Amino acid sequence: MKITVNGVATAFDAAPSVADVLSADNIALKGAVSVQVNGEFVDEGGYTETVLNDGDELDYLFFLGGGSRR
Amino acid sequence: MEFTEERLSRYSRHILLKDIGIKGQQKLAKGRVLIVGVGGLGSPVALYLAAAGVGVIGIADADVVDLSNLQRQIIHFTPDVGKPKVVSAARKIAELNPDVTVVPHEEFLTAENAAAIIRNYDFVVDGTDSFPAKYLINDACVFERKPFSHGGILRFNGQTMTVIPHETACYRCVFPTPPPKGVVPTCAEAGVLGAIAGMLGTIQAAETLKFLTGAGTLLTNTVLTFDALDMTFRKISVKRNPRCPICGKTPSLVELRDEEPAVCDFSPKGAP
Ligand SMILES: [Zn+2]
Numbered sequence: 001m002k003i004t005v006n007g008v009a010t011a012f013d014a015a016p017s018v019a020d021v022l023s024a025d026n027i028a029l030k031g032a033v034s035v036q037v038n039g040e041f042v043d044e045g046g047y048t049e050t051v052l053n054d055g056d057e058l059d060y061l062f063f064l065g066g067g068s069r070r
Numbered sequence: 071m072e073f074t075e076e077r078l079s080r081y082s083r084h085i086l087l088k089d090i091g092i093k094g095q096q097k098l099a100k101g102r103v104l105i106v107g108v109g110g111l112g113s114p115v116a117l118y119l120a121a122a123g124v125g126v127i128g129i130a131d132a133d134v135v136d137l138s139n140l141q142r143q144i145i146h147f148t149p150d151v152g153k154p155k156v157v158s159a160a161r162k163i164a165e166l167n168p169d170v171t172v173v174p175h176e177e178f179l180t181a182e183n184a185a186a187i188i189r190n191y192d193f194v195v196d197g198t199d200s201f202p203a204k205y206l207i208n209d210a211c212v213f214e215r216k217p218f219s220h221g222g223i224l225r226f227n228g229q230t231m232t233v234i235p236h237e238t239a240c241y242r243c244v245f246p247t248p249p250p251k252g253v254v255p256t257c258a259e260a261g262v263l264g265a266i267a268g269m270l271g272t273i274q275a276a277e278t279l280k281f282l283t284g285a286g287t288l289l290t291n292t293v294l295t296f297d298a299l300d301m302t303f304r305k306i307s308v309k310r311n312p313r314c315p316i317c318g319k320t321p322s323l324v325e326l327r328d329e330e331p332a333v334c335d336f337s338p339k340g341a342p
Contacts, residue, residue, distance in 0.1 A: 007304060031250040041243075041311050059306050061293055063201070063245060063254040064222030064229040 001054040012052075019047040021058050033060040071099040071125075077169070081123055087285075094283035095123065099169065101282040104128040104191040106179055106207055108159040110257070110267030111221050111274060112197030113145035118275035120163040120170045124282065127163060128191055130175035131155045142264035179203060181326040184210035193281050194218035195274050199256055201248040202329040208233070208241035209326055212316050217281060219274040219289075223262050224255070226298040228270035231289055231308075232277045236317055238290035243311035243318070248329050266298055 002009050005021055016024070018035055027033055035042045036059045042050050052058060071077070073092065084090045084098075101124045105112045108131045119127055135143075135150045135158050143155075150158040156174035163172050175187055179198075188194055188210050196207045196218060204220065211218040212235040220241050221230045233240050273294065280286050291310075296303040316323045 030253075032253045034244045036306075036308065039307060039309065041308075041313070043246075043313065061229070061244065061295065061306060062227075063249045064224050064227060064295075 003052050003054075004057040006059055015051050015053065017048050018042055018050045018052070018058065021052065022047065022060065025060075027060070033062055035060045071096060071169070077123075080167075080169075084122065089285035090283050094285065097283050098123050098279065099125045101193070102126040102128070102191045103278055103282075104130065104188060104194045105197055106130045106194065106203070107197035107199065108143075108145060108155045109133070109139065109197060109199060110142040110223065110262065110264075111271040112195065113143045113159070114268050114271030115195050115197060115275045115278070116145055116159055116163060117166065118272060119278060120167045122275075122279055123167060123169050124278075125169075126171045126173060126191075128173040128175060128187070129156050129159050130177065130179055130187060131159075132176055132178045142262065142267040144268065179206055179210070181206065181328045184326060185214055188214050188216050191216065193278055195278060196220050197271070197274075199258070201254070204241065205248055205329045206326070209316055209323060211235055212240055212242075213326060219277045221270050221274050223266050223270050224257060225260055226263050226266060227296065228266050228273075228298070229293060229295040230270055230273055230277070231293045232281070234288070234290055239308045239310045240314060240317050242316045242323075243314040244293065244308050246311070246313070246315050263298065269296070269298065 001012055003012055003021060030044055037050060038057055081095045084095050085092055103119055103124050105115050108116055108129045116127060116129060133155050135146045135153050135155055137151050139146055145162050146158045154176055156176045160172040160174050163170055177183060184206055194211055194216055196204055198204055207218060215235050217234045219232050277289055280288060291308055293306045293308055310317060312319045315321055
């Protein structure tokens with residue numbers, strides 16, 4: 001099955017959870033990203049129970065600080 | 071503002087633009103913009119807004135120019151090391167464009183002073199490098215209903231979104247709470263390519279000028295993120311989050327407070 005992860009079609013053997021998709025992209029630390037599935041935010045508490053279907057789109061965004069020193 | 075020959079000449083390339091013209095240039099002259107942090111992002115923002123003839127530019131920063139700033143904070147020059155950033159920036163703005171009034175706020179934004187400072191402006195630019203400051207700007211702008219541009223940079227990456235509070239997604243809609251300690255490094259810890267600050271800062275400056283003149287479509291409900299290593303730009307649509315702690319259906323944040331500064335001492339695997 002194919003999931004579009006950050007705009008890139010990605011193949012998975014079985015229906016992955018949000019947590020599976022993140023770990024496939026080596027995102028080990030919780031709280032480092034904001035996740036949307038098909039345009040809806042998924043809270044961190046729901047990463048394991050939210051299972052994706054073929055054709056779903058998952059987008060994740062990293063926190064970025066940066067700018068002026070303080 | 072009266073358009074003398076000199077001003078017609080200074081702003082001629084703006085006036086030629088059908089989306090700006092004399093009317094847009096007048097709007098810029100009436101515009102009041104607060105830049106929070108005149109560092110990597112705030113430097114190009116301040117320079118481009120000054121060059122564009124934005125009437126009042128407020129700069130809030132309590133920092134002093136450090137030698138390590140000069141790699142990217144292009145409003146500050148070598149002889150400015152040791153001077154307050156607001157003093158250094160104000161001088162460059164005055165030299166660049168005497169039409170601009172600079173309001174220096176030689177202080178960091180805090181839960182106590184943020185609302186009172188922000189209230190004097192039409193638009194706010196987040197040029198800060200700490201999550202507590204970014205959340206404070208978001209929260210103060212949401213409470214004051216003040217449109218703002220969020221921006222963040224790290225290593226070779228940049229990310230920005232324009233927020234019209236209570237109309238479009240805010241920073242907390244996307245990132246409800248600051249990252250846990252140690253999860254996200256800052257530029258001081260992980261480094262940043264100097265030009266990245268220019269790339270993102272000029273996007274924020276362009277958004278500010280679009281907001282003031284009404285030109286085009288703002289980067290609202292959209293996060294623009296780029297990776298300069300391969301020059302990929304991506305726009306991610308977001309929308310207001312009903313569970314947002316500040317602009318959602320049942321907000322848990324009802325007054326301004328300072329978020330605890332996170333201690334970030336390592337870089338996460340898979341981080342940008
Ligand atoms: Zn929100």
